[in-house]
Every structure is written in structure tokens, then in C-alpha cells.
Amino acid sequence: MEEKSLDVLTPGLDEPAIGISDCTSPETGIEKDLAEVLADVMCVERVSIDSHFFDDLGANSLVMAHFCARVRKRADLPSASMKDIYQHPTIRSLATGLANAAPVEPSVPAPTEVVTSVGTARYALCGTLQFLLFLGYAFLAGLVTDRGYAWVSAGSGVIDVYLRSFVFGGVGLVGLCTFPIAAKWLLIGRWKPREFPVWSLTYLRFWTVKVLIHANPMIFFVGNPLYVLYLRALGARIGKGVTILSRTVPVCTDLLTVGAGTVIRKDSFFLCYRAHAGRIQTGRVTLGRDVFIGEKTVLDIDTSMGDGAQLGHTSTLYSGRAVPGGQRWHGSPAELTQHDYLRTGPATCGTLRRAGFGLITVLQLFFLYVPLSIGGAYMLVTLVPALNKRLGPGRVELTSLDLYIDALVLSLLLFFGFVVVGLAVMFTVPRLLNLVVKPDKVYPLYGFHYSVHRAIGRMTNIKFFAWLFGDSSYIVHYLRGLGYDLSQVEQTGSNFGTEVQHETPFLCSVGSGTMVADGISIINADYSSTSFRVSRASIGAYNFLGNNIAYPSGARTGENCLLATKVMVPLEGEVREGVGLLGSPCFEIPRSVERDSRFDYLRSGDTLRRSLAAKNRYNIRSMVFFLLVRWLHFFVLTMFGLASAELYDSYGPVLIAAFLVFSLGFTAVYLVLVERGIAAFRALQPQVCSIYDPYFWWHERLWKVPDNYLEIFNGTPFKNVIWRMLGVRIGSRVFDDGCYMTERTLTTVGDDCTLNAGSKIQCHSQEDGTFKSDRSTLDAGCTIGVGAHVHYGVTMGTGAVLAPDSFLMKGEEVPQHARWGGNPATEMRDALISPTR
Numbered sequence: 001m002e003e004k005s006l007d008v009l010t011p012g013l014d015e016p017a018i019g020i021s022d023c024t025s026p027e028t029g030i031e032k033d034l035a036e037v038l039a040d041v042m043c044v045e046r047v048s049i050d051s052h053f054f055d056d057l058g059a060n061s062l063v064m065a066h067f068c069a070r071v072r073k074r075a076d077l078p079s080a081s082m083k084d085i086y087q088h089p090t091i092r093s094l095a096t097g098l099a100n101a102a103p104v105e106p107s108v109p110a111p112t113e114v115v116t117s118v119g120t121a122r123y124a125l126c127g128t129l130q131f132l133l134f135l136g137y138a139f140l141a142g143l144v145t146d147r148g149y150a151w152v153s154a155g156s157g158v159i160d161v162y163l164r165s166f167v168f169g170g171v172g173l174v175g176l177c178t179f180p181i182a183a184k185w186l187l188i189g190r191w192k193p194r195e196f197p198v199w200s201l202t203y204l205r206f207w208t209v210k211v212l213i214h215a216n217p218m219i220f221f222v223g224n225p226l227y228v229l230y231l232r233a234l235g236a237r238i239g240k241g242v243t244i245l246s247r248t249v250p251v252c253t254d255l256l257t258v259g260a261g262t263v264i265r266k267d268s269f270f271l272c273y274r275a276h277a278g279r280i281q282t283g284r285v286t287l288g289r290d291v292f293i294g295e296k297t298v299l300d301i302d303t304s305m306g307d308g309a310q311l312g313h314t315s316t317l318y319s320g321r322a323v324p325g326g327q328r329w330h331g332s333p334a335e336l337t338q339h340d341y342l343r344t345g346p347a348t349c350g351t352l353r354r355a356g357f358g359l360i361t362v363l364q365l366f367f368l369y370v371p372l373s374i375g376g377a378y379m380l381v382t383l384v385p386a387l388n389k390r391l392g393p394g395r396v397e398l399t400s401l402d403l404y405i406d407a408l409v410l411s412l413l414l415f416f417g418f419v420v421v422g423l424a425v426m427f428t429v430p431r432l433l434n435l436v437v438k439p440d441k442v443y444p445l446y447g448f449h450y451s452v453h454r455a456i457g458r459m460t461n462i463k464f465f466a467w468l469f470g471d472s473s474y475i476v477h478y479l480r481g482l483g484y485d486l487s488q489v490e491q492t493g494s495n496f497g498t499e500v501q502h503e504t505p506f507l508c509s510v511g512s513g514t515m516v517a518d519g520i521s522i523i524n525a526d527y528s529s530t531s532f533r534v535s536r537a538s539i540g541a542y543n544f545l546g547n548n549i550a551y552p553s554g555a556r557t558g559e560n561c562l563l564a565t566k567v568m569v570p571l572e573g574e575v576r577e578g579v580g581l582l583g584s585p586c587f588e589i590p591r592s593v594e595r596d597s598r599f600d601y602l603r604s605g606d607t608l609r610r611s612l613a614a615k616n617r618y619n620i621r622s623m624v625f626f627l628l629v630r631w632l633h634f635f636v637l638t639m640f641g642l643a644s645a646e647l648y649d650s651y652g653p654v655l656i657a658a659f660l661v662f663s664l665g666f667t668a669v670y671l672v673l674v675e676r677g678i679a680a681f682r683a684l685q686p687q688v689c690s691i692y693d694p695y696f697w698w699h700e701r702l703w704k705v706p707d708n709y710l711e712i713f714n715g716t717p718f719k720n721v722i723w724r725m726l727g728v729r730i731g732s733r734v735f736d737d738g739c740y741m742t743e744r745t746l747t748t749v750g751d752d753c754t755l756n757a758g759s760k761i762q763c764h765s766q767e768d769g770t771f772k773s774d775r776s777t778l779d780a781g782c783t784i785g786v787g788a789h790v791h792y793g794v795t796m797g798t799g800a801v802l803a804p805d806s807f808l809m810k811g812e813e814v815p816q817h818a819r820w821g822g823n824p825a826t827e828m829r830d831a832l833i834s835p836t837r
Contacts, residue, residue, distance in 0.1 A: 511541030
């Protein structure tokens with residue numbers, strides 16, 4: 001694989017990037033050895049010890065990652081990391097830096113960790129029982145729906161139907177919310193720190209509770225005091241005045257302690273469990289009073305933070321680590337900082353205000369939303385003669401053409417009506433609401449302004465439209481319509497990806513010529529436990545932002561910066577310009593490291609205009625195609641739903657359960673066939689090309705295939721079946737608790753691997769105007785931690801472990817049974833990632 005990577009992703013020897021003239025010979029033994037290794041990796045005769053790796057020798061980060069891997073294999077040479085390469089970019093300076101570095105305590109030789117494997121039979125048995133539990137839940141839902149619908153439909157008149165809908169909907173909602181709580185206490189009791197193998201009967205109980213908790217409607221109350229009450233009912237010890245904005249629900253709630261006045265920002269993980277080497281490990285997460293947890297953070301098991309402590313954005317606290325009271329930490333792994341992440345003052349927000357906000361929410365649900373959603377559709381079909389004639393049960397035969405015409409008309413109206421009306425609402429209503437919330441003004445939580453702010457965020461972060469317009473020139477017009485300030489846009493055809501989120505779109509500024517990959521989260525709202533404030537977040541001109549970046553207001557970056565994947569954007573120090581930033585906490589790298597100058601001629605003049613026009617035409621066809629793909633999916637489900645209505649009187653709850661099962665199975669198979677059909681059922685090959693190459697446009701189509709359905713199969717053997725159908729080379733008994741793989745056919749996962757929630761294997765990068773992809777391989781028994789990110793061209797040896805929230809850079813080779821972690825990831829002592837037992 002190394003030879004393939006170097007062949008595909010490095011400049012050729014005939015290109016001017018690589019030169020060996022004016023070679024300065026090594027003066028010491030370590031210089032000689034390092035120079036020989038680098039020359040061998042770059043396939044040249046020799047290299048000068050004073051030549052800059054990137055500027056003079058023309059190497060890129062992938063080449064240097066292979067160089068580091070070769071050095072680590074040499075017992076006579078000190079270990080080198082990519083951070084060392086950027087800090088010491090010549091052989092002479094690298095040799096000096098490695099020689100002068102403080103000696104690292106050798107890792108306590110951890111015993112070779114044997115991955116727990118329960119065998120194929122128990123693996124299959126667990127999957128079978130999970131499927132039966134799903135069938136039972138679907139039948140129970142069908143039975144309750146059947147009885148409730150029959151009772152509501154027996155009402156006479158609008159008032160009677162409304163009252164019956166209110167009663168049934170209220171009882172049903174309370175049942176949906178309390179059922180997971182009751183199941184947790186019956187199946188588990190109180191969670192305790194322990195370990196158990198995946199696919200066991202104990203794991204089956206764990207999975208059942210986890211799925212029910214995640215499916216609970218209470219998830220929609222994140223950011224509401226009612227959500228805190230829900231976690232308390234599940235056993236969590238949570239104090240007064242706690243604000244939780246993360247939609248990642250903790251599972252082992254009895255192990256969670258949160259002190260009064262704590263704030264937990266969105267996209268943070270505090271699960272109180274993790275999967276490791278084929279076992280589930282549960283452990284405590286303890287937060288004191290007035291703690292602040294930033295966005296895109298991970299709290300591993302057995303971690304704690306004292307009163308008044310802070311953990312910044314894009315940071316992680318590894319197992320066994322504790323932040324003393326009053327201290328501020330950030331980074332992955334977290335380290336001490338002086339920056340104050342709590343940037344908004346307090347406001348009056350007492351218990352009465354919180355209780356009132358929760359009560360108003362409950363009243364809206366029970367008296368407005370629930371009755372309308374249950375009784376509204378029934379009344380519409382009953383009272384409108386034309387609809388009752390066409391859509392009422394028993395009106396047409398299953399073999400009648402009318403059934404399919406009805407499904408066609410109904411699906412077209414609902415689907416494309418949603419698109420048109422949705423865009424109209426998104427471009428108008430939030431603008432009116434935005435008149436109420438003033439920038440840089442502190443407002444109390446749980447009041448009118450807070451409700452308006454949340455409504456703006458919900459309406460303008462609908463993923464469907466970012467998915468539709470992303471990776472094309474039209475995302476620029478869409479974001480402007482939402483309220484983004486995009487200055488004088490320089491169209492590239494890939495200014496933004498398909499995953500863009502913000503607190504409010506009206507305070508987002510992006511400079512001219514800037515390109516943003518997927519996964520950006522613009523943090524332009526600050527929270528305390530009692531207040532919030534919105535403020536402008538500005539991204540400078542001619543920047544490139546990689547994947548999964550949290551970009552806060554007040555960021556200290558200016559023009560012409562490269563922000564690498566998962567970088568922690570700096571909030572202190574001088575404004576960075578003309579540099580690259582990598583890691584958490586970040587450090588400077590050359591701005592041009594990620595550039596490949598061979599394609600620069602395509603980015604200006606008539607060549608750019610012709611290429612951009614061709615890409616725009618291709619993207620329009622892709623958008624139309626995927627609208628039709630999603631509409632066809634909706635049409636089939638609509639047709640099956642109408643057919644079920646015809647048979648409802650005969651089969652009742654069984655038919656409702658069958659519809660749920662069919663919807664899930666059809667969605668998975670249909671979208672798998674769409675994705676494999678786009679690729680003509682062939683595997684991808686490693687590539688390096690311009691974003692104006694038709695291959696890249698075709699590759700973008702693969703990213704647009706909807707895949708949210710994958711989340712439903714997390715933690716089950718069926719996830720592995722779907723990965724195989726999508727082309728992943730995946731071994732037996734792999735435990736996947738929520739990993740995402742971007743290029744399926746370039747990914748290899750060995751037997752008994754453990755993939756944690758929020759992890760990602762990304763076999764590509766888009767760096768300015770250049771697209772690169774390569775294979776990544778996880779050998780048997782590897783573990784990928786919660787929120788970890790694996791880049792392209794990576795190999796992880798048998799039994800290797802990547803710690804939570806780590807970024808394993810392109811081209812890295814992790815030895816067998818090694819423990820790596822950090823951003824960027826390097827070898828770590830075992831004590832930093834093993835739980836204390």
C-alpha cells in the first residue's frame with residue numbers, strides 16, 4: 001500500500017519540486033541515517049541535510065508520514081512524529097531536535113491485549129434477538145396506534161375529535177417518554193463501573209436500553225430544563241441551573257454527575273461508556289459546579305472536573321484524567337491554558353423562570369402540536385370529500401391503477417411542496433425573527449429571546465437543503481439566502497460542503513476566495529448557565545478549512561490560512577495570516593503544505609470559467625438526480641402506506657408493524673443499490689486530481705447518497721452486512737457503535753475490530769483545489785475511540801488502539817498493539833488511555 005500511495009500522491013521525479021543540487025552532506029551519524037531514510041522514501045539518490053522538506057524537496061505531509069513510519073521502525077533512531085517534522089523541517093534541525101528532546105519515559109509494556117471474541121454463533125444469536133426485539137417494539141407501536149386511531153375516529157365533530165386526540169396523544173407521548181425510563185430500571189437497575197463483552201446477553205440488555213433512550217422524544221428537548229429532568233429520571237445526578245445543549249445522550253446515566261450551574265455545549269460526548277477491544281467499559285464522568293464544556297469535546301470514562309473548571313472547544317479528557325477546580329484546559333489530550341471560554345456575563349434566570357419555560361413547552365405540546373398531528377390528518381381526510389374519496393380506506397382495490405395514481409400525486413405534492421415551501425419559509429421567517437435578537441447583547445436563558453434564537457437555529461439548520469446544494473456553486477446562493485455575509489464570492493464550485501451548521505446565519509461572515517470542507521460548525525453564540533449572547537464569527541479571505549472544525553467568534557485567524565481537519569481554532573495570541581494550523585491545541589505549519597501546484601493553471605482565467613461552467617452543469621444534473629432518488633423513495637413508501645390503508649380493517653396492528661419493518665428494510669436496500677449503481681458496482685481507486693476533473697464531480701455524487709439510515713443499525717450485526725453491501729472490506733464480528741466511512745470501497749476493517757460512536761474513517765481529502773484519496777486499513781482487533789478521525793493512506797496494525805477524539809493523519813502507520821492518541825495522533829503511554837479500575 002505504501003508504494004501505491006507514493007506513486008499516486010507525490011510529484012514525479014521529473015517535476016521541479018524535487019531537487020538534490022547543492023547537497024550538504026551529513027555531519028553526524030543520526031543525520032546520515034535520517035537522510036538515507038528520507039532519500040529512500042522519496043526515491044532519490046540523496047538529500048541535503050539543509051534542504052527544507054516541503055519548500056526545497058517538494059515533499060508533502062503524506063510523504064513525511066511515511067518517513068516518520070520508517071524512522072519508527074529503526075531501533076537505532078529516535079521516534080519522530082509529524083509535529084516534529086513541522087517544527088524541524090530539515091534533516092539537520094530534525095536530528096538536533098530529536099537529540100535534544102527530553103527523554104520520554106518508555107511506555108509501561110502493556111500486556112498484549114487480546115480482543116474479546118464471543119464467537120460467530122453468539123454474534124448471530126445477538127443479531128437475531130435484536131431483530132426480534134425490534135419486531136416486538138414495532139408490533140407494540142402498531143397495537144397502540146391501532147387502538148388509539150379507532151378511538152379517535154369514533155369521535156363526532158371537530159371538538160370531539162380534538163379532545164380525543166388530546167387525550168390519546170397526551171397519554172401516548174407520556175408513554176413514549178416513560179417507557180425507556182422504566183425499561184432502564186427494569187433491565188439494568190443502577191449502572192456501575194464494569195466491563196462485559198459485546199454480543200453477550202449483558203450487551204443485549206445494554207443495547208436495548210441505549211436504543212430506547214436514543215429513540216425517546218425527550219431528545220427534542222435538548223436545551224430545555226425538561227431534558228435535565230429526563231436525565232435525572234434515568235439516574236443522573238444533576239444539580240440546579242445546568243444547561244445541556246448536546247444531543248449526544250449519555251447512556252449509563254447513573255455514572256454521570258453534573259454540578260449546579262454547569263454548561264455543556266453541543267456536539268460533545270459524555271456517554272459514560274466506551275467500547276474497547278471487544279468489550280463495553282462503563283465508567284464515571286463527574287463534573288463539579290459551574291463547569292464549562294466546549295463544543296466538539298469528548299469526556300472519556302473515569303474523568304472528572306472540579307468546580308469552576310473549563311474544557312475548551314475541540315478538546316478531550318482521557319480516561320483517568322482530572323481537571324482541578326478553577327483551571328482551564330484545552331486540546332487533545334487536554335492541557336492547561338489561560339484562556340477563559342466562558343465569555344458571556346450572567347443574567348437573571350432562577351428556578352421559577354426555568355419551571356415556567358418547561359411548563360409552557362408542555363402546554364404547547366399537549367394542547368397544540370400533539371392534537372393537531374394526530375387529529376389533523378384524520379379530520380383532513382374525513383372532512384374533505386375529494387380526499388376521503390381518493391384516500392379513505394376501502395376506496396380502491398390493490399390492483400387498481402387509481403392506487404398508484406393516488407400515491408404518485410400525493411408523493412409529488414408532499415415532497416416537492418416541502419422543498420418549495422421549506423425554502424420560502426427558511427428565507428423569510430428567520431429574517432423576521434432575527435429582528436428581535438440583537439448581537440452582543442446578553443439575554444437570559446429560557447425566555448422569549450431564547451425561544452426566538454432556538455427557532456432561528458432549528459429552521460436554518462435543516463440538513464436536507466445543505467445536502468441538496470452543498471458541493472456545488474449553488475450552496476453560495478443558499479447560504480446568502482439564509483443570511484450569511486459572503487463578501488465578493490469567488491466561485492470554485494466547491495466553496496462549501498454538504499455539512500454546514502451555525503447558531504445563527506445572520507452573524508456568519510466568510511471572506512472572498514475561501515473554501516470550506518464538510519463538517520464546519522460556526523459558533524457564534526456564547527452561553528453561561530443563565531444567559532446567552534450572539535456575536536459575529538468571521539472567516540478571513542482565501543482560507544481553506546478542512547473537515548470537522550468548530551469555528552468560534554473571536555477566532556484569531558486572518559487571511560490566507562489553512563485550517564487542517566479537526567484543528568482547534570485559536571482564540572488568543574496574534575492573528576495568524578499566511579500560515580497553516582494543525583492540531584489541538586494548534587501549531588503552525590506551512591500554508592502551502594496541502595497545495596499541489598500542478599493544478600494551479602486550472603484555477604484562473606478562461607480555463608477556470610470553462611471548467612466551472614462544466615462543473616455547474618454536472619452539479620445541476622446531480623441535484624435533479626438526487627431529488628428524483630429521494631422522491632422515488634418517498635413514492636414507494638407512500639404507495640405501500642396507501643396499500644396498507646386498504647387492508648387496515650383486516651390486519652390492523654400487524655399491518656402497521658409490517659409497514660415500519662418494510663420502510664426500514666426497503667430504505668437500506670434501495671439506497672445501497674443507488675450508491676453501488678452510481679459506481680457501476682466497481683471499487684474506487686486511489687486518486688489525485690483537480691476539483692475540476694470530471695472524476696471529482698462523479699465522486700461528489702457518492703457523497704450525496706443519503707446514509708442517515710445507517711445510524712439505526714449501530715451496535716448490531718446488520719451494520720456490518722450493510723457495510724459489505726456498500727463495498728467495505730469488513731471482517732467478522734466487527735463491533736460498530738456509530739462509525740462513519742466516507743469511501744466504502746477504499747476502506748478495509750479486519751476481524752473483531754471495535755469502532756466507537758462518532759468515529760470516522762475518511763479516505764480522502766480536498767486541499768484547496770486538489771482532491772486526493774487512498775486506501776486505509778485497520779487490521780484485526782483494532783479499536784477506534786469515540787470521536788476519533790482516521791485519514792486516508794493509513795494502516796493500523798493488529799490490536800492497535802486509537803484514543804478518543806484523536807486525529808490519525810494521512811499516511812501514518814500504527815504498529816501492532818500500539819496505543820496512539822492526540823491531535824495529531826502519536827504514540828502514547830498506556831496509562832493515558834486505559835481506565836482506572
